[in-house]
Amino acid sequence: MSEPIRLKVNGKSVTITVAPDTSLAVFLREHLRLTGTHIGCDTASCGACTVHIDGRAAKSCNVLVGQLQGSEITSIEGITPADGSLHPMQAAFKTCHGLQCGFCTAGMVMSAIDLVTHGAHATETEIREGLDGNFCRCTGYQNIVKAVALGAKGMGR
Amino acid sequence: MNAARESLIGRSVERREDYRFLTGVGQYTDDIKLERQSYAYFVRSPHAHARIRAIDAKAALAAAGVLAIFTGKDVASLGGLPCGWLINSVDGSPMKEPKHPIIAEDTVRHVGDQVALIVAESLAEAKAAAALVEVDYEMLPAVVDTATANQSKTAVHAIAPDNVCYNWAIGDAAAVDAAFARAAHVTKLSFVNNRLIPNAIEPRAANAAYSRADESYTLYVTSQNPHVVRLLMTAFVLGLPEHKVRVVAPDVGGGFGSKIYLYAEETALVWASKRVGRPIKWTAERSESFLTDAHGRDHVTTAELALDKDGKFIALRVDTTANMGAYLSTFASCIPTILYATLLAGQYATPAIHCRVRAVFTHTAPVDAYRGAGRPEATYVVERIVELAARELKMDPAELRRRNFIRSFPYASPVGLTYDTGDYEATLKRVQEIADVKGYAARKAASSAKGLLRGLGYSCYIEACGIAPSNIAGALGARAGLFEAGEVRVHPTGKVTVFTGSHSHGQGHETTFSQVVADKLGIAMDDIDIQHGDTGKVLFGMGTYGSRSLAVGGTAIIKAVDKVIAKGKKIAAHLLEAGESDIEFANGEFRVAGTDRKKAFAEVAFAAYVPHNYPLDRLEPGLNENAFYDPTNFTYPAGSYICEVEVDPATGVVRIDRFAACDDFGNVVNPMIVEGQVHGGLAQGIGQALLEGCVYNADGQLITGSFSDYALPRADDLPTFVVETAKGTPCTHNPLGVKGCGEAGAIGSPPAVINALVDALAPYGVRDVAMPATPYRVWQTIQTAKR
Numbered sequence: 001m002s003e004p005i006r007l008k009v010n011g012k013s014v015t016i017t018v019a020p021d022t023s024l025a026v027f028l029r030e031h032l033r034l035t036g037t038h039i040g041c042d043t044a045s046c047g048a049c050t051v052h053i054d055g056r057a058a059k060s061c062n063v064l065v066g067q068l069q070g071s072e073i074t075s076i077e078g079i080t081p082a083d084g085s086l087h088p089m090q091a092a093f094k095t096c097h098g099l100q101c102g103f104c105t106a107g108m109v110m111s112a113i114d115l116v117t118h119g120a121h122a123t124e125t126e127i128r129e130g131l132d133g134n135f136c137r138c139t140g141y142q143n144i145v146k147a148v149a150l151g152a153k154g155m156g157r
Numbered sequence: 158m159n160a161a162r163e164s165l166i167g168r169s170v171e172r173r174e175d176y177r178f179l180t181g182v183g184q185y186t187d188d189i190k191l192e193r194q195s196y197a198y199f200v201r202s203p204h205a206h207a208r209i210r211a212i213d214a215k216a217a218l219a220a221a222g223v224l225a226i227f228t229g230k231d232v233a234s235l236g237g238l239p240c241g242w243l244i245n246s247v248d249g250s251p252m253k254e255p256k257h258p259i260i261a262e263d264t265v266r267h268v269g270d271q272v273a274l275i276v277a278e279s280l281a282e283a284k285a286a287a288a289l290v291e292v293d294y295e296m297l298p299a300v301v302d303t304a305t306a307n308q309s310k311t312a313v314h315a316i317a318p319d320n321v322c323y324n325w326a327i328g329d330a331a332a333v334d335a336a337f338a339r340a341a342h343v344t345k346l347s348f349v350n351n352r353l354i355p356n357a358i359e360p361r362a363a364n365a366a367y368s369r370a371d372e373s374y375t376l377y378v379t380s381q382n383p384h385v386v387r388l389l390m391t392a393f394v395l396g397l398p399e400h401k402v403r404v405v406a407p408d409v410g411g412g413f414g415s416k417i418y419l420y421a422e423e424t425a426l427v428w429a430s431k432r433v434g435r436p437i438k439w440t441a442e443r444s445e446s447f448l449t450d451a452h453g454r455d456h457v458t459t460a461e462l463a464l465d466k467d468g469k470f471i472a473l474r475v476d477t478t479a480n481m482g483a484y485l486s487t488f489a490s491c492i493p494t495i496l497y498a499t500l501l502a503g504q505y506a507t508p509a510i511h512c513r514v515r516a517v518f519t520h521t522a523p524v525d526a527y528r529g530a531g532r533p534e535a536t537y538v539v540e541r542i543v544e545l546a547a548r549e550l551k552m553d554p555a556e557l558r559r560r561n562f563i564r565s566f567p568y569a570s571p572v573g574l575t576y577d578t579g580d581y582e583a584t585l586k587r588v589q590e591i592a593d594v595k596g597y598a599a600r601k602a603a604s605s606a607k608g609l610l611r612g613l614g615y616s617c618y619i620e621a622c623g624i625a626p627s628n629i630a631g632a633l634g635a636r637a638g639l640f641e642a643g644e645v646r647v648h649p650t651g652k653v654t655v656f657t658g659s660h661s662h663g664q665g666h667e668t669t670f671s672q673v674v675a676d677k678l679g680i681a682m683d684d685i686d687i688q689h690g691d692t693g694k695v696l697f698g699m700g701t702y703g704s705r706s707l708a709v710g711g712t713a714i715i716k717a718v719d720k721v722i723a724k725g726k727k728i729a730a731h732l733l734e735a736g737e738s739d740i741e742f743a744n745g746e747f748r749v750a751g752t753d754r755k756k757a758f759a760e761v762a763f764a765a766y767v768p769h770n771y772p773l774d775r776l777e778p779g780l781n782e783n784a785f786y787d788p789t790n791f792t793y794p795a796g797s798y799i800c801e802v803e804v805d806p807a808t809g810v811v812r813i814d815r816f817a818a819c820d821d822f823g824n825v826v827n828p829m830i831v832e833g834q835v836h837g838g839l840a841q842g843i844g845q846a847l848l849e850g851c852v853y854n855a856d857g858q859l860i861t862g863s864f865s866d867y868a869l870p871r872a873d874d875l876p877t878f879v880v881e882t883a884k885g886t887p888c889t890h891n892p893l894g895v896k897g898c899g900e901a902g903a904i905g906s907p908p909a910v911i912n913a914l915v916d917a918l919a920p921y922g923v924r925d926v927a928m929p930a931t932p933y934r935v936w937q938t939i940q941t942a943k944r
Contacts, residue, residue, distance in 0.1 A: 019281070021281075029187075029188075030190075033190070034181070035181070035184075035185075035187075035188035036180065036181015036182065036183075037181070038185070038358075038359070038410070039187070039360075039440075040358045040359065040360065040410075040443065041442075041443035041863075041864055042442055042443060043443065043863060043864060043865070045443075045863070045864035045865065046358060046443070046864060048358055075181070076179075076180065076181035077180070077181050080179075080180040080181065086176070086179060086180070090179040090180065093175070093179055094171055094172070094175045094176070094179060095171065097171075097172065097829050097830065097832075097833050099175060099178055099179065100411075100663035100664070100665070100833060100837065101178075101357075101358070101359070101408075101409065101410045101411040101662050101663030102174070102175075102177070102178025102179075102183050102408065102410065102663070103185065103357075103358045103359040103410025103411060104358045104410075105178050105179060106179075106181050109179065124877065125873070127872075128872040128873040128875075129872075129873050131871075131872040131873075132871050132872060132873055134871075134872075135358055135864075135869055135871065136358070136872075137356060137357055137358050137411050137413070137837070137840075137841070137869065138358075138411055138663045138833075138837045139833060139836055139837055139840075140836035140837045140838075140839055140840030140870075140875060140878065140902075141836075141840065141870075141871075141872040141875055142836045142875075142877055142878055143833060143836065144872065145872065145877070
């Protein structure tokens with residue numbers, strides 16, 4: 001067994017020892033039972049498993065827990081307010097009907113927050129390019145693009 | 158008196174299901190972890206066709222954590238996965254139905270065919286053990302190509318030596334021949350409707366548990382129709398008592414048809430769960446989705462359209478070969494027949510149509526319904542050949558369509574359907590406005606000035622949805638009813654739980670159905686809960702596919718609501734000491750007509766459950782009604798699409814500059830949800846036209862087996878669609894007047910895109926570009942044409 005990994009998940013300190021081939025996605029889902037992060041592929045293609053590592057979007061299926069010593073992880077559960085309300089980006093997805101089956105949604109929202117925080121999102125083209133790493137098979141992306149623009153406003157970006 | 162409250166029908170109410178999906182608390186099948194959970198992994202065939210000489214699983218069985226290993230020998234006495242639709246050949250013989258074993262017995266027939274099921278304490282251990290299973294294969298030649306499968310010396314199944322499942326036909330061949338003999342013009346085109354891989358973002362998954370306490374099974378599964386899964390699995394494969402099996406399809410992450418079918422994996426898991434004595438979970442890896450989800454389309458077609466001197470269509474002749482894959486999936490046989498050839502009239506009054514369909518087996522994954530299912534293939538035939546005819550006759554393609562539109566309803570088509578209503582002129586006229594066809598010439602000139610080619614393409618589609626009248630379906634070979642069931646359970650406080658046999662996997666039924674029920678009962682949407690996807694809760698269900706949920710499932714709910722109101726009137730009449738015929742129900746109140754004497758809905762509900770002052774001598778207590786609804790006809794959504802593309806002849810890159818859609822879905826309950834359905838359908842249709850194509854090599858190896866090789870549309874591949882729902886012609890035979898909207902975009906859009914592309918390439922004399930029209934293929938087409 002490898003040495004214990006200390007990291008923060010959604011603001012809480014976690015110390016764990018896991019098999020070295022444990023991905024962050026499996027760790028969140030199976031060990032912490034944070035099942036809001038979904039696995040749609042295992043090749044970092046679909047983006048359903050997107051979370052934030054130290055504030056930046058990353059595909060958690062393609063990151064090993066062993067790489068995360070001292071990191072801060074935020075999953076969809078971590079951006080959801082405890083009072084039953086929604087993060088401005090989540091609220092924008094609801095307003096704009098930016099989700100249907102919901103399976104890609106958590107990853108899409110996490111990517112969108114990263115995009116409007118760190119990336120170019122002034123135009124529709126920039127938003128579309130910024131979401132290039134996340135598949136949605138239901139919406140045709142149109143309402144997701146609208147949602148990201150609205151969510152950016154809600155986040156003051 | 159209260160003012161009548163504003164109707165909820167036609168309002169874009171935000172979705173009630175969104176909170177759980179947005180915050181990560183939805184519950185999908187793979188999220189469920191049961192007590193003493195064990196995990197499954199399937200050893201799959203790496204070969205398209207091979208005989209299994211021997212399987213040595215001794216080392217695997219001894220590996221750490223392994224609980225059990227099952228092979229084809231263990232399940233040989235079980236039934237095969239059934240096909241739900243019998244198609245007879247023109248000579249009267251029934252289609253060939255080879256056994257579809259849940260684990261391959263002595264032969265594997267496609268890459269990914271399951272060879273062994275390994276159950277272990279953990280997924281990692283199951284996978285590690287799989288690597289230790291030694292299978293001795295005798296490799297055999299594979300049949301892969303759709304068009305030539307019937308000429309192969311290799312048979313996929315011994316019972317079909319020429320690989321033909323059936324030879325089927327519809328229409329009046331003699332009338333068609335006669336019309337062709339007198340035609341002023343004939344347009345002919347051969348093409349392939351490209352094979353697609355559905356790729357719902359949630360992979361298929363199952364979790365099966367056996368309870369020794371009451372000898373019952375529970376299966377959680379990614380399904381669009383859990384009751385159908387239960388019925389087929391228990392009655393046809395496992396021989397289990399149906400009432401001892403509960404099938405739950407919880408939140409399901411997209412289906413698009415691929416989650417309709419009974420698959421081998423969940424069936425094997427249910428069977429094995431009793432033998433292992435532990436719950437067993439299996440979740441497909443994406444590579445397994447590519448290899449084993451039922452694929453879609455895969456037709457090879459030659460079509461001929463005969464026109465008279467005035468440009469009227471006088472006959473259509475179609476010959477199609479459809480690939481079934483290695484085994485018959487649940488509805489495979491009816492897709493290229495009943496759901497395809499019956500739609501070949503399109504929106505046009507073509508008096509004579511004949512279609513011949515040859516279905517063939519190949520060593521590829523099974524092919525079944527994928528969003529649109531037969532109707533996209535039919536629309537592609539009709540709308541490509543009509544556009545090509547217009548080009549050959551140097552006619553405006555919109556004008557040629559107008560000249561041939563069906564204009565009086567009901568209309569009995571020569572391929573067996575009766576359209577109840579429609580207004581094709583209205584949607585075509587409107588889409589021309591919203592696509593700004595008037596400004597096209599200027600845009601084309603601007604493109605030319607940049608050295609780019611611009612083209613505009615139409616598609617006027619029709620579909621048959623609201624599947625289906627059971628008696629008609631039965632006469633056509635269906636082995637199941639196609640009604641829907643609903644239950645409205647009114648609680649003592651007047652709150653309502655609705656149980657529906659429809660299944661929502663992205664469609665927003667919890668919102669739309671609540672709107673309908675709230676509107677009918679005059680109570681708040683928050684006082685209504687919609688339950689679906691659980692055979693332990695819902696009385697029965699045929700499920701969600703074929704754009705049927707609101708038209709069929711919604712109608713069943715309305716019928717149950719009507720029964721609730723009818724009983725409520727009896728209760729209210731007693732409470733108000735009035736005659737039952739004097740009671741009116743509106744705005745959530747039972748009222749004695751013409752008076753202010755009334756009882757609120759909740760008061761009547763309370764009386765039904767606390768029947769102290771109640772006509773117990775005549776009326777049972779309680780307020781809980783169910784209904785089954787079997788439609789009397791299909792519904793016929795229709796619309797017109799215009800696509801405008803810009804092509805760079807130097808690179809072959811096709812950019813969709815604009816895409817406009819005007820759909821007639823009849824009445825619309827939630828326009829926001831309906832538009833979202835159209836967006837998604839368009840994305841899949843445009844994906845088929847420009848990006849997606851499933852490719853097997855000659856050995857039957859899947860070349861497009863990953864997201865790196867199979868191009869699902871990403872956000873920057875698609876334009877912003879201009880989508881409008883027409884005021885429309887309400888369906889004449891269901892109470893809501895709705896037609897269905899889930900598949901329209903995928904049905905109507907591929908020919909619009911290719912018509913636009915062919916229009917753009919017209920300067921090179923190009924008549925056709927095969928789908929998917931990738932940059933390489935378009936560039937090649939241009940180079941070939943230049944020579």
